[in-house]
Amino acid sequence: MPQLHYKNLRQSMLRTFLFVFLIALTISVSAQSVADLDTKDGFRTYKFGMARKAIPNLKYGGIHPATKLPYYNKTDEKLSIGPYPLQSISYVFYKDRLHSVYLKVAASADNCQGVYDTLTRLYGESVNDEARWTHTWEGKKVFASFHKTILETAYIEFISLTMKKQIEADLEAKKRNAVNDM
Template identity: 35%
Template sequence: MKKNILFLVLSIIPLFAQVKTEVKSEGPTIEEVIKYEGPKARIAVARFDVKAPKATWEMGDGIRDMIVDALFKTGKFIVVEKDAIKDLEEEFKFTQTGWSKKELEKGTFEVADIIVVGAITGFEPHTEGTSGGGIVIPTPFGIGIGVKKEEAYIQAVIRLIDVRTRRIINSTKVEGKSSKSKVGIAGGAGISGVILGGGFEKYKNTPTAEAVMIMIDNAVKEIAKMVPESYYRYGSKELEKTYKNQPDGFRGIKWGTSIEEIKNLKVVKEEGNQKECIKTDDVLQIGKAKIEKIIYSFYKDQLESVIIETKGKDNFENLKSATIEKFGESKNKSENEWIWEGEITTIYLKYYPTDEKGILKMVSEEMKKKIESETSF
Protein backbone atom coordinates (compact mmCIF):
# COMPACT_ATOMS: atom_id res chain seq x y z
CA MET A 1 0.00 0.00 0.00
CA LYS A 2 2.73 2.48 1.01
CA LYS A 3 4.63 1.71 -2.19
CA ASN A 4 1.54 2.49 -4.23
CA ILE A 5 1.07 5.83 -2.44
CA LEU A 6 4.73 6.76 -2.97
CA PHE A 7 4.48 5.89 -6.66
CA LEU A 8 1.37 8.03 -7.02
CA VAL A 9 2.98 11.02 -5.29
CA LEU A 10 6.13 10.78 -7.38
CA SER A 11 4.12 10.60 -10.58
CA ILE A 12 2.07 13.69 -9.69
CA ILE A 13 4.95 15.91 -8.49
CA PRO A 14 6.41 16.54 -11.98
CA LEU A 15 3.03 17.88 -13.06
CA PHE A 16 3.15 20.68 -10.50
CA ALA A 17 6.72 21.20 -9.22
CA GLN A 18 7.86 23.35 -12.07
CA VAL A 19 8.38 26.99 -12.97
CA LYS A 20 6.00 28.58 -15.41
CA THR A 21 6.99 31.85 -17.05
CA GLU A 22 5.04 34.16 -19.27
CA VAL A 23 6.82 36.47 -21.71
CA LYS A 24 4.85 39.52 -22.80
CA SER A 25 7.07 40.72 -25.63
CA GLU A 26 8.19 40.10 -29.18
CA GLY A 27 11.50 40.67 -30.94
CA PRO A 28 15.01 39.19 -30.85
CA THR A 29 16.17 37.10 -27.90
CA ILE A 30 18.85 38.37 -25.54
CA GLU A 31 21.28 35.87 -27.06
CA GLU A 32 20.65 37.36 -30.51
CA VAL A 33 21.08 40.91 -29.27
CA ILE A 34 24.36 40.08 -27.47
CA LYS A 35 25.89 38.90 -30.76
CA TYR A 36 25.23 42.31 -32.33
CA GLU A 37 28.31 43.94 -33.87
CA GLY A 38 26.86 46.88 -35.81
CA PRO A 39 26.64 50.61 -35.02
CA LYS A 40 25.55 51.62 -31.52
CA ALA A 41 23.04 54.06 -30.09
CA ARG A 42 24.01 56.42 -27.27
CA ILE A 43 21.57 56.04 -24.40
CA ALA A 44 21.05 56.82 -20.70
CA VAL A 45 18.60 55.39 -18.17
CA ALA A 46 16.82 57.53 -15.57
CA ARG A 47 15.52 56.35 -12.23
CA PHE A 48 12.22 54.48 -12.36
CA ASP A 49 9.25 55.93 -10.51
CA VAL A 50 7.38 53.54 -8.25
CA LYS A 51 3.60 53.63 -8.61
CA ALA A 52 2.69 50.09 -7.55
CA PRO A 53 1.39 49.93 -3.94
CA LYS A 54 3.43 46.87 -2.95
CA ALA A 55 6.70 48.07 -4.50
CA THR A 56 9.29 50.22 -2.72
CA TRP A 57 11.39 53.11 -3.98
CA GLU A 58 14.50 50.92 -3.70
CA MET A 59 12.96 48.68 -6.34
CA GLY A 60 12.85 51.61 -8.76
CA ASP A 61 16.58 52.12 -8.33
CA GLY A 62 17.17 48.39 -8.65
CA ILE A 63 15.23 48.13 -11.91
CA ARG A 64 17.18 51.08 -13.30
CA ASP A 65 20.53 49.50 -12.36
CA MET A 66 19.58 46.14 -13.86
CA ILE A 67 18.45 47.73 -17.13
CA VAL A 68 21.68 49.75 -17.35
CA ASP A 69 23.71 46.59 -16.84
CA ALA A 70 21.63 44.60 -19.33
CA LEU A 71 21.77 47.30 -22.02
CA PHE A 72 25.54 47.60 -21.67
CA LYS A 73 26.01 43.85 -22.02
CA THR A 74 24.06 43.71 -25.28
CA GLY A 75 26.87 45.54 -27.07
CA LYS A 76 24.23 47.47 -29.00
CA PHE A 77 24.35 50.62 -26.88
CA ILE A 78 26.83 53.18 -25.61
CA VAL A 79 25.35 53.63 -22.12
CA VAL A 80 26.06 57.07 -20.65
CA GLU A 81 26.16 57.36 -16.86
CA LYS A 82 23.46 59.64 -15.48
CA ASP A 83 23.31 59.20 -11.70
CA ALA A 84 27.02 59.66 -10.94
CA ILE A 85 27.41 63.09 -12.57
CA LYS A 86 28.37 64.79 -9.27
CA ASP A 87 31.07 62.21 -8.62
CA LEU A 88 32.43 62.70 -12.13
CA GLU A 89 32.43 66.47 -11.69
CA GLU A 90 34.40 66.16 -8.45
CA GLU A 91 36.95 63.92 -10.14
CA PHE A 92 37.19 66.38 -13.02
CA LYS A 93 37.79 69.28 -10.63
CA PHE A 94 40.45 67.26 -8.80
CA THR A 95 42.60 67.24 -11.95
CA GLN A 96 42.53 71.05 -11.89
CA THR A 97 44.12 71.24 -8.43
CA GLY A 98 47.58 70.38 -9.74
CA TRP A 99 47.78 67.07 -7.87
CA SER A 100 47.46 65.02 -11.05
CA LYS A 101 49.97 64.99 -13.89
CA LYS A 102 47.44 65.90 -16.55
CA GLU A 103 44.42 68.16 -16.38
CA LEU A 104 41.35 66.73 -18.07
CA GLU A 105 40.23 68.53 -21.21
CA LYS A 106 36.81 70.16 -21.18
CA GLY A 107 34.25 69.10 -23.74
CA THR A 108 35.01 65.37 -23.55
CA PHE A 109 31.79 64.23 -21.85
CA GLU A 110 29.45 62.35 -24.17
CA VAL A 111 25.75 63.15 -24.08
CA ALA A 112 23.04 60.57 -24.69
CA ASP A 113 20.77 60.93 -27.70
CA ILE A 114 18.01 59.00 -25.93
CA ILE A 115 16.96 58.78 -22.27
CA VAL A 116 14.95 55.81 -21.01
CA VAL A 117 12.42 56.77 -18.36
CA GLY A 118 9.88 54.52 -16.73
CA ALA A 119 7.75 53.55 -13.77
CA ILE A 120 6.89 50.33 -11.96
CA THR A 121 3.12 50.25 -12.38
CA GLY A 122 2.33 46.77 -11.12
CA PHE A 123 3.92 44.48 -8.54
CA GLU A 124 2.54 41.36 -6.90
CA PRO A 125 5.23 39.38 -5.06
CA HIS A 126 4.87 35.69 -4.46
CA THR A 127 3.51 34.48 -1.10
CA GLU A 128 4.43 31.34 0.79
CA GLY A 129 2.45 29.29 3.28
CA THR A 130 -0.57 27.06 3.46
CA SER A 131 -3.34 29.63 3.54
CA GLY A 132 -5.20 30.45 0.37
CA GLY A 133 -4.46 29.55 -3.23
CA GLY A 134 -3.98 25.87 -2.47
CA ILE A 135 -5.87 22.78 -3.46
CA VAL A 136 -5.80 19.21 -2.22
CA ILE A 137 -6.11 16.38 -4.68
CA PRO A 138 -7.94 13.49 -2.99
CA THR A 139 -6.59 9.96 -3.38
CA PRO A 140 -8.27 6.57 -2.85
CA PHE A 141 -6.02 6.01 0.16
CA GLY A 142 -7.48 8.67 2.46
CA ILE A 143 -4.51 11.01 1.95
CA GLY A 144 -4.70 14.33 0.21
CA ILE A 145 -1.90 15.57 -2.03
CA GLY A 146 -1.63 19.31 -1.36
CA VAL A 147 -0.73 21.56 -4.24
CA LYS A 148 0.26 25.18 -3.53
CA LYS A 149 0.70 27.59 -6.45
CA GLU A 150 2.94 30.60 -5.96
CA GLU A 151 2.71 33.42 -8.50
CA ALA A 152 4.60 36.66 -8.90
CA TYR A 153 4.02 39.54 -11.29
CA ILE A 154 5.71 42.83 -12.14
CA GLN A 155 4.91 45.46 -14.77
CA ALA A 156 6.59 48.66 -15.91
CA VAL A 157 5.90 51.38 -18.45
CA ILE A 158 8.94 52.51 -20.45
CA ARG A 159 9.32 55.65 -22.58
CA LEU A 160 12.17 56.65 -24.89
CA ILE A 161 12.76 60.42 -25.09
CA ASP A 162 14.90 62.29 -27.62
CA VAL A 163 17.29 64.47 -25.58
CA ARG A 164 17.52 67.30 -28.11
CA THR A 165 13.82 67.73 -28.84
CA ARG A 166 12.28 66.29 -25.61
CA ARG A 167 9.88 64.38 -27.86
CA ILE A 168 8.73 60.91 -26.85
CA ILE A 169 10.06 58.54 -29.49
CA ASN A 170 8.22 55.46 -28.29
CA SER A 171 6.41 54.00 -25.29
CA THR A 172 5.54 50.48 -24.24
CA LYS A 173 4.55 48.24 -21.35
CA VAL A 174 6.74 45.32 -20.26
CA GLU A 175 5.78 42.52 -17.91
CA GLY A 176 7.23 39.57 -16.07
CA LYS A 177 5.20 36.75 -14.61
CA SER A 178 6.35 33.55 -12.93
CA SER A 179 4.60 30.78 -11.07
CA LYS A 180 5.70 27.70 -9.18
CA SER A 181 3.68 24.84 -7.80
CA LYS A 182 4.70 22.99 -4.64
CA VAL A 183 3.53 19.53 -3.69
CA GLY A 184 3.22 18.04 -0.21
CA ILE A 185 1.28 15.34 1.62
CA ALA A 186 -1.73 16.32 3.67
CA GLY A 187 -2.94 13.63 6.04
CA GLY A 188 -6.58 13.31 7.05
CA ALA A 189 -9.70 11.37 6.60
CA GLY A 190 -10.98 10.86 3.11
CA ILE A 191 -14.08 12.94 2.51
CA SER A 192 -15.97 13.88 -0.57
CA GLY A 193 -14.82 16.92 -2.50
CA VAL A 194 -11.49 18.79 -2.37
CA ILE A 195 -9.59 18.84 0.92
CA LEU A 196 -8.08 22.35 1.52
CA GLY A 197 -4.57 22.72 2.87
CA GLY A 198 -1.22 21.12 2.28
CA GLY A 199 2.44 21.23 3.36
CA PHE A 200 5.09 23.08 1.29
CA GLU A 201 8.81 23.48 1.40
CA LYS A 202 10.57 26.74 0.89
CA TYR A 203 11.99 27.49 -2.56
CA LYS A 204 15.43 29.03 -2.77
CA ASN A 205 14.76 30.68 -6.19
CA THR A 206 11.51 32.52 -5.73
CA PRO A 207 8.96 33.33 -8.44
CA THR A 208 9.37 37.03 -7.63
CA ALA A 209 13.04 37.00 -8.64
CA GLU A 210 12.14 35.04 -11.75
CA ALA A 211 9.43 37.53 -12.72
CA VAL A 212 11.77 40.50 -12.31
CA MET A 213 14.42 38.95 -14.53
CA ILE A 214 11.81 38.13 -17.17
CA MET A 215 10.69 41.76 -17.17
CA ILE A 216 14.28 43.01 -17.48
CA ASP A 217 14.79 40.65 -20.42
CA ASN A 218 11.61 41.97 -22.04
CA ALA A 219 12.61 45.58 -21.38
CA VAL A 220 15.97 45.22 -23.13
CA LYS A 221 14.38 43.57 -26.16
CA GLU A 222 11.71 46.27 -26.37
CA ILE A 223 14.22 49.12 -26.06
CA ALA A 224 16.41 47.61 -28.79
CA LYS A 225 13.33 47.29 -31.00
CA MET A 226 11.94 50.78 -30.29
CA VAL A 227 15.10 52.81 -30.93
CA PRO A 228 14.90 54.11 -34.54
CA GLU A 229 17.63 52.92 -36.90
CA SER A 230 18.92 56.47 -37.42
CA TYR A 231 20.09 56.57 -33.77
CA TYR A 232 22.44 53.62 -34.29
CA ARG A 233 25.39 55.62 -35.56
CA TYR A 234 28.34 55.19 -33.20
CA GLY A 235 31.23 52.82 -32.95
CA SER A 236 30.74 50.33 -35.77
CA LYS A 237 33.80 49.28 -37.72
CA GLU A 238 32.20 50.49 -40.94
CA LEU A 239 31.43 53.93 -39.54
CA GLU A 240 34.93 54.29 -38.10
CA LYS A 241 36.22 54.10 -41.67
CA THR A 242 34.09 57.25 -42.30
CA TYR A 243 33.27 58.31 -45.88
CA LYS A 244 35.17 59.66 -48.85
CA ASN A 245 35.94 63.36 -49.42
CA GLN A 246 34.99 64.26 -45.83
CA PRO A 247 34.85 68.08 -45.69
CA ASP A 248 36.09 70.33 -42.89
CA GLY A 249 33.55 73.03 -43.68
CA PHE A 250 31.37 74.27 -46.53
CA ARG A 251 32.42 75.96 -49.76
CA GLY A 252 35.85 76.85 -48.44
CA ILE A 253 34.63 78.15 -45.08
CA LYS A 254 36.00 75.96 -42.29
CA TRP A 255 34.11 74.97 -39.18
CA GLY A 256 34.75 77.34 -36.29
CA THR A 257 35.36 80.33 -38.57
CA SER A 258 34.33 83.59 -36.91
CA ILE A 259 31.19 85.25 -38.21
CA GLU A 260 33.18 88.45 -38.69
CA GLU A 261 35.51 86.74 -41.18
CA ILE A 262 32.75 85.75 -43.60
CA LYS A 263 31.63 88.34 -46.13
CA ASN A 264 28.09 89.14 -47.27
CA LEU A 265 26.36 87.51 -44.30
CA LYS A 266 22.89 88.54 -43.20
CA VAL A 267 21.53 87.48 -39.82
CA VAL A 268 17.99 86.09 -40.20
CA LYS A 269 17.53 84.62 -36.72
CA GLU A 270 19.21 85.12 -33.36
CA GLU A 271 18.52 83.34 -30.08
CA GLY A 272 20.96 83.31 -27.18
CA ASN A 273 24.35 82.13 -28.39
CA GLN A 274 22.88 80.87 -31.67
CA LYS A 275 22.70 82.82 -34.92
CA GLU A 276 21.40 81.80 -38.33
CA CYS A 277 22.60 83.66 -41.41
CA ILE A 278 22.36 83.59 -45.19
CA LYS A 279 25.02 84.70 -47.69
CA THR A 280 23.63 87.23 -50.11
CA ASP A 281 26.09 86.11 -52.81
CA ASP A 282 25.54 82.33 -52.46
CA VAL A 283 25.07 80.21 -55.57
CA LEU A 284 21.75 78.43 -54.98
CA GLN A 285 22.53 75.31 -56.95
CA ILE A 286 24.29 72.01 -56.16
CA GLY A 287 24.73 69.72 -59.15
CA LYS A 288 21.39 69.75 -60.94
CA ALA A 289 19.47 70.65 -57.77
CA LYS A 290 18.01 74.11 -57.36
CA ILE A 291 18.39 75.25 -53.76
CA GLU A 292 15.76 77.27 -51.90
CA LYS A 293 18.19 78.61 -49.31
CA ILE A 294 21.43 77.88 -47.50
CA ILE A 295 21.54 78.68 -43.78
CA TYR A 296 24.83 79.13 -41.91
CA SER A 297 24.48 78.40 -38.19
CA PHE A 298 26.83 79.90 -35.63
CA TYR A 299 27.41 79.15 -31.96
CA LYS A 300 29.10 82.00 -30.09
CA ASP A 301 29.86 83.49 -33.52
CA GLN A 302 31.68 80.35 -34.73
CA LEU A 303 30.38 78.36 -37.72
CA GLU A 304 28.98 75.06 -36.47
CA SER A 305 26.67 73.78 -39.21
CA VAL A 306 25.11 74.46 -42.61
CA ILE A 307 21.53 73.65 -43.64
CA ILE A 308 20.55 73.35 -47.31
CA GLU A 309 16.86 73.27 -48.26
CA THR A 310 15.14 72.13 -51.45
CA LYS A 311 11.55 71.97 -52.65
CA GLY A 312 10.05 69.36 -54.94
CA LYS A 313 10.74 65.66 -55.34
CA ASP A 314 12.93 66.09 -58.45
CA ASN A 315 15.10 68.72 -56.80
CA PHE A 316 15.62 66.50 -53.79
CA GLU A 317 16.57 63.52 -55.95
CA ASN A 318 19.12 65.70 -57.73
CA LEU A 319 20.52 66.84 -54.39
CA LYS A 320 20.71 63.25 -53.16
CA SER A 321 22.51 62.16 -56.34
CA ALA A 322 25.04 64.99 -55.98
CA THR A 323 25.62 64.11 -52.31
CA ILE A 324 26.17 60.41 -53.04
CA GLU A 325 28.45 61.23 -55.97
CA LYS A 326 30.55 63.47 -53.72
CA PHE A 327 30.65 61.44 -50.51
CA GLY A 328 29.72 57.90 -51.55
CA GLU A 329 26.83 55.73 -50.42
CA SER A 330 25.50 56.34 -46.90
CA LYS A 331 26.39 53.53 -44.48
CA ASN A 332 23.55 54.42 -42.15
CA LYS A 333 20.15 54.99 -43.71
CA SER A 334 16.45 54.40 -43.33
CA GLU A 335 13.36 55.38 -45.29
CA ASN A 336 13.75 58.96 -46.57
CA GLU A 337 16.82 59.53 -44.37
CA TRP A 338 20.56 59.12 -44.97
CA ILE A 339 23.51 59.77 -42.65
CA TRP A 340 27.24 60.06 -43.36
CA GLU A 341 29.04 59.73 -40.03
CA GLY A 342 32.49 61.33 -39.82
CA GLU A 343 35.01 62.31 -37.19
CA ILE A 344 35.15 65.84 -38.65
CA THR A 345 31.76 66.34 -40.31
CA THR A 346 28.50 64.43 -40.08
CA ILE A 347 26.01 64.85 -42.91
CA TYR A 348 22.26 64.32 -42.56
CA LEU A 349 19.98 64.11 -45.60
CA LYS A 350 16.23 63.84 -45.17
CA TYR A 351 13.15 64.07 -47.37
CA TYR A 352 9.67 65.04 -46.11
CA PRO A 353 7.16 63.55 -48.60
CA THR A 354 4.13 65.47 -47.31
CA ASP A 355 5.75 68.86 -47.92
CA GLU A 356 8.02 67.64 -50.74
CA LYS A 357 10.83 69.29 -48.82
CA GLY A 358 14.45 68.19 -48.65
CA ILE A 359 17.04 69.04 -45.98
CA LEU A 360 20.81 68.51 -46.16
CA LYS A 361 22.56 69.37 -42.90
CA MET A 362 26.34 69.35 -42.42
CA VAL A 363 27.49 69.47 -38.80
CA SER A 364 30.94 70.06 -37.31
CA GLU A 365 31.69 67.26 -34.82
CA GLU A 366 34.11 69.47 -32.88
CA MET A 367 31.58 72.29 -32.56
CA LYS A 368 28.87 69.77 -31.70
CA LYS A 369 30.93 68.49 -28.74
CA LYS A 370 31.56 72.06 -27.62
CA ILE A 371 27.84 72.87 -27.67
CA GLU A 372 26.99 69.65 -25.81
CA SER A 373 29.59 70.27 -23.10
CA GLU A 374 28.46 73.86 -22.53
CA THR A 375 24.71 73.40 -22.78
CA SER A 376 24.16 69.71 -21.89
CA PHE A 377 22.35 69.31 -25.24
Protein backbone atom coordinates (compact mmCIF):
# COMPACT_ATOMS: atom_id res chain seq x y z
CA MET A 1 0.00 0.00 0.00
CA PRO A 2 2.74 2.60 0.81
CA GLN A 3 4.29 1.87 -2.59
CA LEU A 4 1.02 2.74 -4.35
CA HIS A 5 0.78 6.02 -2.43
CA TYR A 6 4.37 6.90 -3.41
CA LYS A 7 3.62 6.12 -7.08
CA ASN A 8 0.49 8.32 -7.06
CA LEU A 9 2.37 11.13 -5.35
CA ARG A 10 5.19 10.90 -7.90
CA GLN A 11 2.73 10.97 -10.82
CA SER A 12 0.90 13.92 -9.30
CA MET A 13 4.15 15.84 -8.85
CA LEU A 14 5.20 15.03 -12.42
CA ARG A 15 1.86 16.27 -13.78
CA THR A 16 2.16 19.47 -11.73
CA PHE A 17 5.70 20.05 -12.96
CA LEU A 18 4.67 19.50 -16.61
CA PHE A 19 1.69 21.82 -16.19
CA VAL A 20 3.84 24.61 -14.71
CA PHE A 21 6.50 24.06 -17.40
CA LEU A 22 3.92 24.31 -20.21
CA ILE A 23 2.40 27.47 -18.72
CA ALA A 24 5.85 29.07 -18.44
CA LEU A 25 6.68 28.07 -22.01
CA THR A 26 3.39 29.49 -23.31
CA ILE A 27 3.95 32.79 -21.51
CA SER A 28 7.52 33.14 -22.76
CA VAL A 29 6.53 32.37 -26.35
CA SER A 30 3.62 34.81 -26.40
CA ALA A 31 5.21 37.60 -24.34
CA GLN A 32 6.55 40.38 -26.52
CA SER A 33 9.29 42.78 -25.63
CA VAL A 34 11.18 45.79 -26.80
CA ALA A 35 13.72 43.34 -28.30
CA ASP A 36 11.10 42.71 -31.00
CA LEU A 37 11.37 46.39 -31.91
CA ASP A 38 15.11 45.88 -32.51
CA THR A 39 14.51 42.68 -34.47
CA LYS A 40 12.16 44.51 -36.82
CA ASP A 41 14.56 47.50 -37.07
CA GLY A 42 12.21 49.47 -39.27
CA PHE A 43 8.56 49.86 -40.22
CA ARG A 44 6.51 47.34 -42.16
CA THR A 45 8.90 45.90 -44.76
CA TYR A 46 11.35 48.82 -44.73
CA LYS A 47 14.54 48.61 -42.66
CA PHE A 48 16.21 51.61 -41.08
CA GLY A 49 19.27 52.68 -43.02
CA MET A 50 17.92 51.46 -46.35
CA ALA A 51 18.34 53.71 -49.38
CA ARG A 52 15.47 56.04 -50.26
CA LYS A 53 15.52 54.76 -53.84
CA ALA A 54 14.85 51.22 -52.57
CA ILE A 55 11.43 52.28 -51.26
CA PRO A 56 8.97 52.53 -54.16
CA ASN A 57 6.35 55.21 -54.78
CA LEU A 58 7.70 57.94 -52.52
CA LYS A 59 6.58 61.52 -52.98
CA TYR A 60 8.51 64.38 -51.39
CA GLY A 61 6.52 65.90 -48.53
CA GLY A 62 8.84 68.62 -47.25
CA ILE A 63 11.01 69.08 -44.19
CA HIS A 64 9.77 67.21 -41.13
CA PRO A 65 9.18 69.67 -38.25
CA ALA A 66 10.47 67.34 -35.52
CA THR A 67 13.70 66.29 -37.24
CA LYS A 68 14.41 69.12 -39.72
CA LEU A 69 15.11 66.36 -42.25
CA PRO A 70 13.37 65.65 -45.58
CA TYR A 71 10.37 63.37 -45.44
CA TYR A 72 8.39 61.46 -48.03
CA ASN A 73 4.98 59.82 -48.17
CA LYS A 74 4.23 56.67 -50.13
CA THR A 75 1.59 57.21 -52.78
CA ASP A 76 0.37 53.60 -52.43
CA GLU A 77 0.46 53.41 -48.62
CA LYS A 78 -2.20 51.57 -46.61
CA LEU A 79 -3.11 54.27 -44.08
CA SER A 80 -4.11 52.03 -41.21
CA ILE A 81 -2.75 49.75 -38.54
CA GLY A 82 -5.16 46.85 -38.59
CA PRO A 83 -8.66 48.35 -38.32
CA TYR A 84 -7.36 51.68 -36.98
CA PRO A 85 -7.12 54.47 -39.59
CA LEU A 86 -4.12 56.77 -39.84
CA GLN A 87 -4.04 60.29 -41.25
CA SER A 88 -0.47 60.00 -42.47
CA ILE A 89 2.78 58.04 -42.50
CA SER A 90 5.98 60.00 -43.10
CA TYR A 91 9.31 58.39 -43.97
CA VAL A 92 12.21 60.61 -42.86
CA PHE A 93 15.66 60.33 -44.44
CA TYR A 94 19.17 61.38 -43.53
CA LYS A 95 21.72 61.29 -46.36
CA ASP A 96 19.09 59.41 -48.39
CA ARG A 97 18.88 56.61 -45.78
CA LEU A 98 15.72 55.80 -43.80
CA HIS A 99 16.14 57.50 -40.43
CA SER A 100 12.67 57.40 -38.87
CA VAL A 101 8.97 56.90 -39.51
CA TYR A 102 6.22 59.12 -38.11
CA LEU A 103 2.55 58.14 -38.00
CA LYS A 104 -0.45 60.30 -37.24
CA VAL A 105 -3.48 58.38 -35.95
CA ALA A 106 -6.90 59.53 -37.17
CA ALA A 107 -8.63 61.55 -34.45
CA SER A 108 -10.70 59.24 -32.27
CA ALA A 109 -10.30 57.90 -28.75
CA ASP A 110 -10.98 54.36 -30.02
CA ASN A 111 -8.33 54.64 -32.76
CA CYS A 112 -5.75 55.99 -30.33
CA GLN A 113 -6.44 53.28 -27.76
CA GLY A 114 -6.46 50.56 -30.42
CA VAL A 115 -3.09 51.61 -31.83
CA TYR A 116 -1.60 51.93 -28.34
CA ASP A 117 -2.89 48.45 -27.44
CA THR A 118 -1.35 47.09 -30.66
CA LEU A 119 2.03 48.63 -29.81
CA THR A 120 1.85 47.14 -26.31
CA ARG A 121 1.03 43.69 -27.70
CA LEU A 122 3.97 43.97 -30.11
CA TYR A 123 6.63 45.53 -27.87
CA GLY A 124 5.50 44.96 -24.28
CA GLU A 125 4.73 47.51 -21.60
CA SER A 126 5.91 51.06 -22.23
CA VAL A 127 7.61 53.60 -20.03
CA ASN A 128 4.84 56.09 -19.29
CA ASP A 129 5.29 59.85 -18.93
CA GLU A 130 1.85 60.91 -17.66
CA ALA A 131 2.72 64.62 -17.66
CA ARG A 132 3.41 64.57 -21.41
CA TRP A 133 0.87 61.84 -22.31
CA THR A 134 3.71 59.88 -23.85
CA HIS A 135 4.60 56.20 -23.80
CA THR A 136 8.04 55.04 -24.96
CA TRP A 137 9.82 51.83 -25.85
CA GLU A 138 13.60 51.94 -26.19
CA GLY A 139 15.63 49.10 -27.59
CA LYS A 140 19.30 48.99 -28.48
CA LYS A 141 18.64 49.88 -32.14
CA VAL A 142 15.18 51.48 -32.22
CA PHE A 143 13.28 54.01 -30.12
CA ALA A 144 9.49 54.20 -30.39
CA SER A 145 7.01 56.56 -28.80
CA PHE A 146 3.26 57.07 -28.68
CA HIS A 147 2.01 60.55 -27.83
CA LYS A 148 -1.70 61.26 -27.41
CA THR A 149 -3.04 64.80 -27.63
CA ILE A 150 -5.99 66.37 -25.87
CA LEU A 151 -7.79 66.36 -29.25
CA GLU A 152 -7.81 62.52 -29.32
CA THR A 153 -5.11 62.36 -31.99
CA ALA A 154 -1.95 60.34 -31.49
CA TYR A 155 1.51 60.55 -32.98
CA ILE A 156 3.81 57.56 -33.19
CA GLU A 157 7.49 57.70 -34.01
CA PHE A 158 9.98 54.96 -34.77
CA ILE A 159 13.57 56.23 -34.79
CA SER A 160 16.74 54.38 -35.72
CA LEU A 161 19.21 54.92 -32.89
CA THR A 162 22.02 53.96 -35.28
CA MET A 163 21.01 56.73 -37.70
CA LYS A 164 20.57 59.14 -34.78
CA LYS A 165 24.14 58.40 -33.64
CA GLN A 166 25.34 59.02 -37.21
CA ILE A 167 23.70 62.46 -37.21
CA GLU A 168 25.24 63.26 -33.82
CA ALA A 169 28.70 62.16 -35.04
CA ASP A 170 28.34 64.27 -38.20
CA LEU A 171 27.30 67.33 -36.16
CA GLU A 172 30.24 66.82 -33.80
CA ALA A 173 32.61 66.60 -36.79
CA LYS A 174 31.17 69.86 -38.16
CA LYS A 175 31.80 71.56 -34.82
CA ARG A 176 35.39 70.30 -34.73
CA ASN A 177 35.97 71.48 -38.30
CA ALA A 178 34.52 74.90 -37.47
CA VAL A 179 36.90 75.23 -34.51
CA ASN A 180 39.83 74.17 -36.69
CA ASP A 181 38.88 76.83 -39.27
CA MET A 182 39.18 79.62 -36.69
